[in-house]
Amino acid sequence: MAVWVKKSECVGCETCLDVCPIGAISMSEGIAVIGDKCNSCGACVESCPHGAIKSDASDRKADISAFKDVWVVAETRQGNIRSCTSELMGCGRGLADALGQRLCAVLAGKEVSSHAGAMAENGADIVYLMEDKGLEEGLALPYVRAITDAVLEKRPAVVLFAATPFGRELAPRVSRRLGVGLTADCTGLDIDPETKNLLQTRPAWGGNLMATIISPDTRPQMSTVRPGVMKALPAEPGRKAEVVQLKVNIKPEDQRLNIQELKKELYKHVNLTEARVIVSGGHGVESKDGFGLLEELAGLLGAEVAGTRIAVEEGWLTPDRQVGQTGKSVCPELYIACGISGAIQHSAGMMGSKTIVAINTDPAAPIFAIADIAIVEDLFKIVPELITALKMKEGEN
């Protein structure tokens, strides 16, 4: 595999220089030159407006025009549709409209038919219903079977999963079984107006870069989508969808793993990814007692408490409350960062929050670059005052 520039066709426009993710292309005498660092990713091949960059990658174009419709794989928890599914429906509706195709909700589970109406009101034109007692929440293999079989039968153009732990366990197996591409944890999805390809944008390199990924020659195009980023549409009461039952053929080999027991006692129930408000602490919180203060604030706001990797490593917080690259990615309405410097490893997991309040003594802390409201002051002076101010009823202050 190699990538090279056909000199006679290069006009020196330098488009490829900006596209190369690793900066391997330079200009020499007005012509692009691909250097030794090139890892043959092919990004430049796609980008060249003059077709001057060539590669020996095989032409894998299949008949992609036969693949139509946008699918959203619904996720349930304890039998209820999760909010991330409604967000995906909102996003999927826009993609389906841009393609001039249908939005289909894939509803698979033990007993899920009662949700078909809600899927229609959330924007589905078609609801594919797959019910089987083997489709148990948290067990990937039976779902891989059901969804792969459905894709092979119906041939959608796009299949979206929520980037929940379950979605990220399920989607890679489906993509491998189908032999198609999958883009993880997308924060932006769009349709290219010219090629009709799905433009899948996600953070890369710990959030230092954003990358837009395409799967130009294979179908379906598959993504897992970060919860909390996309907007659900308001439900349209009375909106109808065609409900199509699909057969589920779970095999014995799909039942080689089973859940023995759910241990909830290890951690108090915490669901950072669906929290509306998060009060978060870092190095500046200094101790477990310091987090006690944040808990008091969180209690008044109906918020969850979270923190940085350091806070977890110091033992001030349990690991399920870590936000950041090696923890959870969150996008609440409000994120209050207390004593957090805002290193990229942390901000990668929270910069999508709608409103960010940063409280830090260091005016140069990177957290202030992504904050909406900045307070340069000791959190131990601000947080107690904040608690006092919140305890006063609205209008009293």
Added chain:
Amino acid sequence: MDKLDIKVLIKQVPNTSEVKIDPHTGTLMREGMESIINPDDLHAIEAALQLRDTHGGKVTAISMGPPQAKDVLREALGMGVDECILLTDRAFAGADTLATSYTLGKCVLRLGRFDLVIAGHQAIDGDTAQIGPQVAEFLGIPQVIRAIRLEIRGDGLLAERTAEEGTEIVKSTLPALVTVTKEANDPRYLFVPLLMAAFEEDAPIRVWGGNDIGADEAGTGLKGSPTRVRRTFTPSHNKKIERLNGMPADMARTLVERLRERKVI
């Protein structure tokens, strides 16, 4: 259970805490970037070694990458892994997760019988967490993702995995693939004599290319990768920042007002 045959999948990654972006081109500046073993993979190695130490058997570490990825395999040997395979070939370059899972999967099959494949949950450069499930699918075996505890029970695997609301105990048949998170264990330190031996000529590191694992070139590298990077850009923060001033009590009151205006509290 008799002796265990365990494969560990590890990756050499740039230390993303040192990532520098060229502000003009919006591309990654690789010069001088330190390469490290992917942090989750240290826990995968430790999990494998603990099982081997309990049950006997052999741990083989596999890494796909450029020739310099040998460094992370030496580190694995230094921790006590028995043998290593470095998968390196020009044809592997430009691989996305689908092509990578094919290449790693072919290597595991080429090595013959196995009981467990253990990998880190995710790599810090890509953050996809897709390789584990995709390799499991390629091998046609069950997977336990985000495991924090592993135990061989009878002829199967008993594992504890993190769920969104706590943890779950799951039971799987063997062979199986497991991905572990950093909560699984504390990786042991390198044992200096082992690390020294890993730099000797006769260190047990085999270097294999596509032919050695019987890989079809159409499945590896860029050719085997359906995804393409169309463009990269630096995330923009076009936010208007409001900085509050005054005494702490004043700032706290203003903040509460602002948050009420924004209807977030």
